[in-house]
Amino acid sequence: MAANGDPLVPALIIFGDSVVDVGNNNNLNTLIKANFPPYGRDFITHRPTGRFCNGKLATDFTAEYLGFTSYPPAYLSRDARGNALLTGANFASAASGFFDRTANLYRAIPLTQQLNYYREYQTKVVNLVGKAKANDLFSGAIHLLTAGSSDYIQNYYINPLLNRIYTPDQFSDILMRSYATFIQNLYGLGARRIGVTTLPPTGCLPAAITLFGAGSNECVAKLNQDAVAFNNKLNSTSQSLQNKMPGLKLVVFDIYQPLLDMITKPTDTGFFESRRACCGTGTLETSLLCNARALGTCANASAYVFWDGFHPSESANQVLAGSLLSQGVSLIS
Template identity: 75%
Template sequence: MLEFATISQCLTYDDKEDDLMNASLKNGAISLTRQLNNYREYQNEVVSMVGRAKANDIFSGAIHLLSAGTSDFIQNYYINPLLRVYSPDQFSDILMISYSTFIQNLYGLGVRRIGVISLPPTGCLPAAITLFGLGRNQCIPRLNQDAISFNNKLNNTSQILKSRLPGLKLVVFDIFQPVLDMITNPGDNGFFESRRACCGTGRLETSKLCNSRSVGTCTNATGYVFWDGFHPSEAANEVLAGNILQQGFDLIS
């Protein structure tokens, strides 16, 4: 029964990437439709183990954590000419439709506690600076502004969903400012490197290209804000976890 108690406290669904668009699949990312189907299958397994009533309590009491948007922009919108017919603002609106539908589908499956992680300052990610920085080792203001606009829409859409779906606890975790603080003032949090990532060249590598054996990988990752071109290091994630916990009390009340 300890296993089920753990499930009831926090249930995290995560794919290899964080796409909101089913059309933007790459690198083995799992579509939102497939994720929902996988979750339905998981629910059926839980029902078979503990019965419908207990299972419903688990699903409604579990905290579901979602992270979405970064890959949609960095690895899709900014490099896919077919999507550039949309302005960044219009593209965010399209993503909000997918997000809203996904949350409503989860709600229909009995989910009542959801935490959603906002976009970070995407213009400061090492990979973004490499791809779009025109050779300058600086954050890219227009990308950060796109992230701010997306996050505003995410908050507004989430408020609308909460007003329409009785009993839904939906919290948007802001990681934009905490990550930006670590990048602009790394020493305040015990870091010494916030532009170059620990893995490989520190400019672009990610996923399977990043491990302790990758050529050039640092030996002291705790001093780096970024592990690879897209993702914070474990030490940076510990800082973010503290911020998220402070923002998430509504999910456990």
């Protein structure tokens, strides 16, 4: 049985960081939240939900494209109960990453704890529909993972305890081990359709240019090189995991190139501003700094690739979701 009673609509399970958090951080004692205006101003309800965006996330569009009539609820929210769980659940937490210590720095939910919540979720689903149907739901569900950006920008690059001890190459090896363990655990819990996104061009995020660009207005080449090296490892690690696990469909979604294209050739996809974000000055603001009093916030976010210093606008998310869908046909079929 699939969600909504429709055999074509599998459940959607989401893990990761702020790019896919739909409100779990609202329920945590953390400063990394987006549950206040102007976040959510262009969302269906025109109210903030905890999404780090002016409107929908790429995963919201993906859910719509797959035929969902509602979005998988934030697991820590009041919406995550009863039959709502049959459409899936969202365990993502802003400022989380592959490296649990990144999440711990910001009091976010580490990936290992997101997996514990998933185990708890599975028990609830078994209680709702019985073991056989629940197992069908888990094996048919699409599991999406988006992580890694926070590990670099909010930890490695600013943390001398890490960047003096480990080269970027060594640090990415640590992240790969966490990733491989996570996939193996998820597979052990019955997941058979898993998608993971690459790192974006981290050196082109407005906040990264402000923090690490040494006064330049260009993408920070070093950060992008690190992201490309990480993505290459993600591809080879994923290939070897898929080879080892019978019946596993593991798709690596490239968001690096589609986002880089939007940033370097914005007018090709209908944007005019890709260097500055919409919120505030557009150079750094995210979370608390992107608030209703932030001066300079743009009137029309659809012309901007970035909503805040770290996160794409709803319009950019829609373009990304289209790209994800075309790359993920094998996950759905």
